[in-house]
Structure formats: structure tokens, C-alpha cells
Amino acid sequence: MKRIRLALLCLLLLGGTAGAQTSREELLSHMELTAGNYANYPLPTGHLTPAPEGYEPFYISHYGRHGARYQTSDKSYRRVKDQLDSAKKLGILTEYGKDVRHRIKAAAADAKDRGGELTALGARQHRAIARRMYDNYPQLLSQPLQVVANSSDSRRVMLSMANFCNQLKSLNPALDISMNASQHDLYYIKSNKAIVVPDSPTDDELYRKLKKFRKKMMRWSPQMESMFTDPGRAKSFIDEYTFADDLYNIAADMYCLPELEISFDDVFGEEGMLNGFRSYNAAWCLWEGLMPGAKKSYYRIYPLLQNFLDDAAAMIASGGSGLRLRFGHDSVVLPFAFILGFQEATGATDDMENLHKQFSLFRLIPMAANIQLVFFRKDGSDDILVKFLMNENETSVPLSTDCYPYYHWSDVEPYYRNMIESAHLVYQTPEEDED
Amino acid sequence: MKTKLLIPLLLLLCAGAAAQTSKKELCKDLGRTGSNYFAYPGPTQKALTPAPAGYEPFYISHYGRHGSRYMTDNKYYVRAIGALDSAARLGLLTPYGQDVLDRLQKGYADAWNRDGDLTALGGRQHREIAHRMYERFPSLLSQPLQVDARSSTVGRCMLSMFYFCQELQGQNPELQIRMDASKRDMKFVVEDKGVKPRKTDRHKEYYQRLEAMQDKAHNPARLLKTLFTDVDKASAFVDGPKLMEALYNVAEDLQNVPELGISLLDVFTKDELFNMWTCYNASWLLDCGLVPGSTPMYLQQKIVRDSIESIADRVIRDGKPTVSLRFSHDSSVLPLAYLIGMKEAQGGRPDIEHLYKYISIDKLIPMAANIQLVFYRKDGSDDILVKFLLNENETTLPIKTDVAPYYHWQDVKAYWEKSF
Numbered sequence: 001m002k003r004i005r006l007a008l009l010c011l012l013l014l015g016g017t018a019g020a021q022t023s024r025e026e027l028l029s030h031m032e033l034t035a036g037n038y039a040n041y042p043l044p045t046g047h048l049t050p051a052p053e054g055y056e057p058f059y060i061s062h063y064g065r066h067g068a069r070y071q072t073s074d075k076s077y078r079r080v081k082d083q084l085d086s087a088k089k090l091g092i093l094t095e096y097g098k099d100v101r102h103r104i105k106a107a108a109a110d111a112k113d114r115g116g117e118l119t120a121l122g123a124r125q126h127r128a129i130a131r132r133m134y135d136n137y138p139q140l141l142s143q144p145l146q147v148v149a150n151s152s153d154s155r156r157v158m159l160s161m162a163n164f165c166n167q168l169k170s171l172n173p174a175l176d177i178s179m180n181a182s183q184h185d186l187y188y189i190k191s192n193k194a195i196v197v198p199d200s201p202t203d204d205e206l207y208r209k210l211k212k213f214r215k216k217m218m219r220w221s222p223q224m225e226s227m228f229t230d231p232g233r234a235k236s237f238i239d240e241y242t243f244a245d246d247l248y249n250i251a252a253d254m255y256c257l258p259e260l261e262i263s264f265d266d267v268f269g270e271e272g273m274l275n276g277f278r279s280y281n282a283a284w285c286l287w288e289g290l291m292p293g294a295k296k297s298y299y300r301i302y303p304l305l306q307n308f309l310d311d312a313a314a315m316i317a318s319g320g321s322g323l324r325l326r327f328g329h330d331s332v333v334l335p336f337a338f339i340l341g342f343q344e345a346t347g348a349t350d351d352m353e354n355l356h357k358q359f360s361l362f363r364l365i366p367m368a369a370n371i372q373l374v375f376f377r378k379d380g381s382d383d384i385l386v387k388f389l390m391n392e393n394e395t396s397v398p399l400s401t402d403c404y405p406y407y408h409w410s411d412v413e414p415y416y417r418n419m420i421e422s423a424h425l426v427y428q429t430p431e432e433d434e435d
Numbered sequence: 436m437k438t439k440l441l442i443p444l445l446l447l448l449c450a451g452a453a454a455q456t457s458k459k460e461l462c463k464d465l466g467r468t469g470s471n472y473f474a475y476p477g478p479t480q481k482a483l484t485p486a487p488a489g490y491e492p493f494y495i496s497h498y499g500r501h502g503s504r505y506m507t508d509n510k511y512y513v514r515a516i517g518a519l520d521s522a523a524r525l526g527l528l529t530p531y532g533q534d535v536l537d538r539l540q541k542g543y544a545d546a547w548n549r550d551g552d553l554t555a556l557g558g559r560q561h562r563e564i565a566h567r568m569y570e571r572f573p574s575l576l577s578q579p580l581q582v583d584a585r586s587s588t589v590g591r592c593m594l595s596m597f598y599f600c601q602e603l604q605g606q607n608p609e610l611q612i613r614m615d616a617s618k619r620d621m622k623f624v625v626e627d628k629g630v631k632p633r634k635t636d637r638h639k640e641y642y643q644r645l646e647a648m649q650d651k652a653h654n655p656a657r658l659l660k661t662l663f664t665d666v667d668k669a670s671a672f673v674d675g676p677k678l679m680e681a682l683y684n685v686a687e688d689l690q691n692v693p694e695l696g697i698s699l700l701d702v703f704t705k706d707e708l709f710n711m712w713t714c715y716n717a718s719w720l721l722d723c724g725l726v727p728g729s730t731p732m733y734l735q736q737k738i739v740r741d742s743i744e745s746i747a748d749r750v751i752r753d754g755k756p757t758v759s760l761r762f763s764h765d766s767s768v769l770p771l772a773y774l775i776g777m778k779e780a781q782g783g784r785p786d787i788e789h790l791y792k793y794i795s796i797d798k799l800i801p802m803a804a805n806i807q808l809v810f811y812r813k814d815g816s817d818d819i820l821v822k823f824l825l826n827e828n829e830t831t832l833p834i835k836t837d838v839a840p841y842y843h844w845q846d847v848k849a850y851w852e853k854s855f
Contacts, residue, residue, distance in 0.1 A: 113619040123613075153590055155616050162597040162614055166604045173605035178558070179597050181590050184548040 067122025068256035097227030469687030478827035502557025503691035733770035
């Protein structure tokens with residue numbers, strides 16, 4: 001608990017100086033952020049610019065990733081456990097190695113039959129985000145509002161939605177909240193696999209580069225070597241890269257389970273955790289097509305953008321007020337932040353060694369990551385303003401405005417509609433769902 | 436003293452009356468012929484029997500089926516539309532047949548990509564049940580309780596849990612509700628399919644008789660004449676009994692999507708509906724093992740009943756008021772009602788052709804069906820009373836009690852101990 005509180009405090013400081021730049025020093029003083037997309041949701045800075053005179057919020061449109069979760073499968077536990085068991089049988093585990101093995105067994109026992117499930121922290125994260133949403137926009141959310149919520153069909157996402165909505169309901173029992181999690185809506189809630197991603201001639205080369213980079217980042221730390229009395233013999237049946245990668249994932253997921261009070265950061269040391277973070281930071285950037293020269297897989301997120309635009313247009317036309325909630329995955333939040341043009345998600349280069357300095361996963365897709373568009377209107381005016389929030393912090397999009405961080409919807413809407421149109425999306429029945 | 440004798444007698448009499456559904460009752464509410472598609476009717480009992488003086492509720496253990504849902508598979512729509520659509524192309528549809536096809540297509544357009552999803556009505560059912568629970572037990576539920584809710588891992592059950600919990604949360608913002616749907620908990624939430632009771636000697640015979648019943652009930656001769664101008668020609672590509680089965684399923688499930696404003700029950704006569712219903716009724720009761728000599732599949736649900744008991748014991752020991760909620764399926768509620776000893780699930784007879792006279796599942800497992808155990812205690816006494824609600828109506832167990840419909844928990848435990 002102490003550790004969490006301290007982390008939150010530090011994050012507040014970090015958030016304050018944020019921008020999108022990350023220095024080595026910052027990371028070293030906030031090791032919890034090296035968990036990347038496993039990182040505990042960093043508290044927002046709390047700085048919100050008041051709306052221009054006379055403008056009132058009337059609509060919030062939101063997309064959020066599920067909260068903290070268990071690893072989606074137990075394969076890394078299984079592999080590491082088997083390998084350490086073999087080492088033990090061969091008598092080549094040091095006392096330190098035996099200690100790591102015990103911790104692995106305890107963490108694996110806790111995770112048994114819980115692959116991919118939301119943790120208690122995950123539920124708390126969503127309740128806290130809902131609570132802050134209410135506190136930031138009480139004039140809107142204390143009304144007997146209609147709330148439309150839907151989620152992907154994955155259980156951790158559904159439970160995130162339920163916790164978010166229950167928190168809102170406890171703050172305002174007059175809310176009329178509908179919740180859904182249907183196949184019917186997955187075409188925009190998840191990456192739409194029916195959309196054809198055009199080939200990129202440089203994609204293969206980037207993946208080769210990434211593979212090399214990841215191998216380099218996942219080299220064994222001195223601590224890992226010290227788990228074995230004879231590391232050379234251990235490496236005869238343990239694949240170095242897979243072992244380190246599995247352990248990094250386990251170490252990172254421990255940030256989702258603070259109650260367990262187990263850590264594996266010591267296995268990597270500061271440098272090792274930083275390298276693990278850099279490995280996944282570059283990988284995610286490439287996977288989602290955010291690196292220059294990569295395949296534009298973010299095309300598959302355009303249906304979500306379309307859904308945001310259409311729902312907003314309908315709400316504006318109706319003259320009413322409301323709240324629209326969507327719950328999904330990191331594989332959507334990240335490319336969605338990119339196509340929206342958020343400063344945190346843009347400007348990546350293929351310099352993988354230094355990428356984390358301007359592109360950092362923990363600013364984008366920690367557990368419970370979310371994007372909110374908050375709409376404002378003014379009595380007697382047709383002008384609609386919109387503000388963009390990345391993980392509840394105000395952010396920018398590549399448009400000019402006379403009232404930053406607010407943008408005129410009349411500039412925003414055509415910009416994004418044109419973006420979708422010029423992508424000339426091609427649909428084709430996917431062979432197999434890749435998820 | 437005299438009244439004490441009378442009450443058990445009356446209860447016995449009631450037991451017979453309440454558990455079955457007459458043909459007249461079915462015809463009054465045709466939705467009942469939907470068996471497990473029947474949309475939750477709400478409790479018939481408006482006022483519950485007050486607890487004996489001094490007793491206060493301190494724990495509710497609730498076990499509920501998900502609310503109204505779409506069919507779990509689109510096969511019945513595909514089959515029915517396929518048959519009628521082909522006939523339309525060949526000019527073989529009557530105007531009435533065309534009208535049925537139009538309605539089918541409207542229903543299918545709505546159901547597309549929503550296999551097994553909770554419908555809006557399903558959400559409302561759970562909100563209403565939670566709302567009534569709050570209103571019926573305000574002294575308990577207005578406290579800042581910790582509520583533990585668990586659901587099966589199926590989406591419609593989870594959403595049912597969400598709606599239920601959200602309504603409670605709105606009634607009492609102080610409730611601390613923990614929801615989960617974890618693979619780890621499934622043995623306490625749904626029946627354990629790993630338990631495989633040995634097939635009984637009569638198993639085969641019962642199913643042969645059921646098949647004969649089904650063949651007889653799915654006689655499509657009249658139906659086909661209303662749909663097709665030339666039944667012989669249509670029969671080249673239409674399997675009559677299978678079309679009838681498909682139309683039954685679609686027609687009965689439509690009551691769960693009332694917003695659509697479509698009904699298809701008019702394609703059947705009341706007799707046809709009644710006859711098909713008796714088959715579904717018998718089939719459910721056989722599958723669960725509630726017919727003497729049938730395979731006791733209800734044993735798969737014993738772990739759930741045992742866990743309800745042990746968690747109740749723990750709550751009694753701890754003394755802290757609370758609520759447990761579980762959300763599951765029809766195939767779990769039915770055996771649980773039986774294992775608890777609820778009168779509505781008892782009395783099955785080998786005469787499966789007339790089983791509906793003894794047990795009828797519209798009383799047991801409509802959409803959002805639920806079982807509630809409400810526990811009471813009294814200051815300065817160790818005595819714990821429990822009351823059983825099936826679909827929010829008080830019901831009875833075959834146990835003697837001096838405070839009906841309340842039972843002494845010790846007596847219930849002793850009965851469970853010896854009964855299975």
C-alpha cells in the first residue's frame with residue numbers, strides 16, 4: 001500500500017512535467033512505469049482548463065481499456081516453472097534461484113484458472129476513473145442522464161464496464177444506464193479484422209530490426225545468471241530470450257496484483273526492467289503501425305472513429321445530453337490515440353534504441369487507459385467545442401484552435417471524416433479471428 | 436393446536452395445485468408454452484408472510500438464471516426462412532405464408548449477430564427483481580453491506596449480474612458490491628458437467644417414449660396447408676416436423692424481444708402449442724433426472740447446493756449481515772430447486788406423457804428464474820430461520836415446521852444431509 005501511494009505521488013509530479021518526453025532519470029525514479037502496458041494506471045495531473053465563458057459540457061464520449069488483469073495465459077508461468085524445476089533436479093539452482101522459483105510458484109498458484117481476468121486493482125481503477133469523471137463534470141453527470149455503455153465480449157472488459165457504471169450509479173442513482181457486450185458491436189469495439197491492411201515494402205525489414213533489438217534488450221542480467229551455479233549448463237536447455245521475456249511479463253504483471261506483494265524486479269535490476277520496457281515499447285509501436293514505414297494496421301480502428309463521429313453528430317443534432325461509454329483493449333486505445341493525432345502517440349521513429357524518449361507506452365496504454373472527448377456548447381450559439389483527454393490529461397490534436405485545449409467541432413469533424421474517406425477502406429471476410 | 440395441524444394439511448394440498456400448469460392456464464398466457472423461453476412473469480405473491488416476532492433478516496442467498504435472451508444459435512431462423520424463402524421463389528407461398536416470412540425476416544434482422552445475448556427485457560427483469568428484493572428487505576439492504584456477486588462466464592449471465600447489482604447500487608449507494616465471473620469459481624456457480632451419473636435401466640425406454648411424444652406433437656399437416664399453396668411440391672424441400680420445431684422456437688423466443696412488436700404464435704393452434712409444450716416439459720424433467728427411475732443428472736448441481744449451505748453457515752458464524760448473488764442458467768436452477776426440496780420440483784411420475792400434471796417448468800425456469808434463501812435471526816437466540824422463495828414466491832420444503840413458511844435452519848440442514 002505504501003508503495004502504491006508513493007508511486008501515485010511521484011506520478012503526479014511526473015505528470016506535471018510530462019509533455020510526451022521521457023528521460024532515463026524519470027524512468028529510474030518511477031520503476032513501476034517500466035511495466036509498460038501492464039503499468040498501474042497513472043493518476044492524471046488533475047489540471048483541467050476551464051471552458052471558455054458560457055460553455056457547458058453536454059456530452060462525453062469515452063473509450064477505455066479494461067483495468068489491471070492477470071496474464072492472458074499461464075504459458076510463461078508454465079515454461080519458467082518447468083525450466084526452474086529441471087534446474088533444481090540437476091542441482092544447479094543457487095539459493096537465489098530457489099527463492100525465485102518459490103516466488104514463481106506462489107504467483108502461478110494465484111493465477112491458476114484466472115487467465116486474462118480482471119484483478120481487484122483493475123476494478124478499483126475503473127471505479128476511480130468514473131468517480132473523477134463525475135467530480136470533473138458534476139453539472140452534466142448529476143442530471144438524470146441516459147448512459148449508453150458497451151464493451152467487447154471479453155470478461156475483463158465487461159467487468160470493467162460494470163464497475164465503472166456501478167460507481168456512476170452510486171453517485172447519481174437517477175442515471176439510466178444501459179450495458180451491452182454483443183458480437184453485434186465488435187466491428188468498432190475491437191480492431192476490425194475485415195478491413196484489409198495494405199502492404200508496406202519496409203514492414204519486413206522493420207520486423208527484422210525489431211527482432212534483433214528485442215534479443216538485445218532481453219539479454220540475461222547478472223542476477224539471472226546468478227540463479228544458476230552453472231549458467232552455461234542452464235542455457236543448454238533454457239532458451240535465453242524466451243526465459244527473460246517470460247520473466248519480464250511475469251514481473252510486469254505483478255504490478256496488477258499489489259495484494260500479492262510479490263515482485264520479480266530484482267531478477268532484472270533497474271537496467272533490465274528498463275530494457276524490458278524498451279523492448280515492448282518498440283514492439284507495440286510497430287505492431288500497431290505507428291512507426292514510420294510500418295503497415296497501417298490502424299486502418300482497422302477507423303470504424304471506432306466513425307462511431308465516435310456518428311454518435312456525436314446524433315447527440316449534437318438531438319440537442320440533448322448524454323454519456324457514451326465503450327470498453328475494450330490496449331490494441332485499440334493505442335492506434336486510436338494515433339489516428340486522433342494525440343501528441344503522446346505521434347512522432348515515433350524507427351530508431352528503436354531511442355524511441356522510448358518520445359514515445360512511451362505507459363503514457364498511452366497502462367491498464368485502464370482511456371480516451372475521452374468532452375463536448376461543450378453555449379446558449380444561443382451553434383458553436384460546439386470539444387476537448388481531448390488521454391488518460392484524463394488534456395492533450396492536443398493536429399488542428400489549429402483559438403481556445404486550446406478546446407477545439408471547434410466544425411474543424412474537428414470534417415478533418416476526421418476526410419481522414420476516413422481518404423483511406424479508401426477495403427473490407428474482406430477475415431479467414432480466422434486472430435484474437 | 437388445531438390450526439397447527441391444519442397448516443401442514445393445507446400445505447400438502449397447495450403443493451399439488453401450485454406445481455402444475457393446467458391447459459386452461461396455459462391457454463390464458465400462451466407465453467407459458469415457451470417452456471424455458473417463457474419471459475419472467477414476476478411474483479404472484481404480493482405480500483410476503485411476516486417473520487415471527489423479533490426475527491430480522493440478516494442474509495440473503497440468491498441464485499438466478501440470466502434474463503430474457505436471444506436464441507443461442509440462429510439455426511431456427513435460418514431453417515424457417517430458408518424453407519419459406521425457397522417456396523416464395525417457386526410461387527408456393529400463400530399470402531399468409533408470405534406474411535409469416537416477412538415477420539421472420541424482421542425478427543432475424545434484429546437477432547443477427549446477437550446469438551445468446553441478453554435482451555433489453557432481460558436487463559429489466561433483473562433490475563426489477565433487485566428492486567423488489569430491496570423493497571421486501573429494506574432493513575437488511577439499506578445497510579452499508581458488502582455484497583458478493585458471482586456469475587457464470589457467459590455474457591448474458593454477467594450482464595444480468597450487472598443490471599441486478601446496478602439496481603441495488605442505485606437503491607443504496609453505500610453498498611460495496613464485488614462482482615466477478617471467474618473460471619476459478621465455476622464449481623460454485625454452475626453445475627459440474629464432470630459429474631457423470633450412471634445411466635439408469637429405464638433411461639433408454641424413457642427417451643424412446645419421449646421421441647414418440649415428440650413425433651406425435653410435431654404433426655405439421657395443418658400448418659403446412661396454411662403456409663404453402665401446394666404442400667406436395669413444398670415437401671420436396673421442406674421437412675415439415677423440422678420446420679414446425681424451428682417456428683416453435685422462433686415464435687416462443689420472440690416474447691423476449693417485445694420491443695419488436697412481432698408475434699408468430701398465431702401460426703400454431705393452442706392444441707399444437709400445448710402438445711409441443713408437454714414434450715419440452717417432459718424432456719427438461721427427464722434431462723435433469725426428476726422423473727422416478729431417470730438418470731439423476733441433478734447430482735451435477737450438488738456442489739452448488741453444498742456451497743450455498745456452507746457459505747450460509749459461515750455468514751451465521753461471522754454474524755455480519757450480507758448478500759450473496761449468483762447468476763447462472765436454467766440447467767442449473769432446475770436441479771437446484773429439486774435438490775433444495777422445493778415443492779414445485781417434486782412429484783415427478785413415470786407417466787411422462789402427462790408429466791405436466793405434476794411438474795411444469797414454466798413455474799420453475801422462465802427467463803430470470805431465481806431461488807432466494809432469506810435468513811433470519813433473533814436477538815438473544817441461537818435459532819436461525821430461513822425462508823425459501825422460488826421466482827419470488829414463498830414455497831415449501833417437505834420438512835415439518837412450526838413457523839411456516841419459515842424453517843429452522845438446523846432442520847433444513849438435517850433434511851439435506853439425509854436426502855442426497
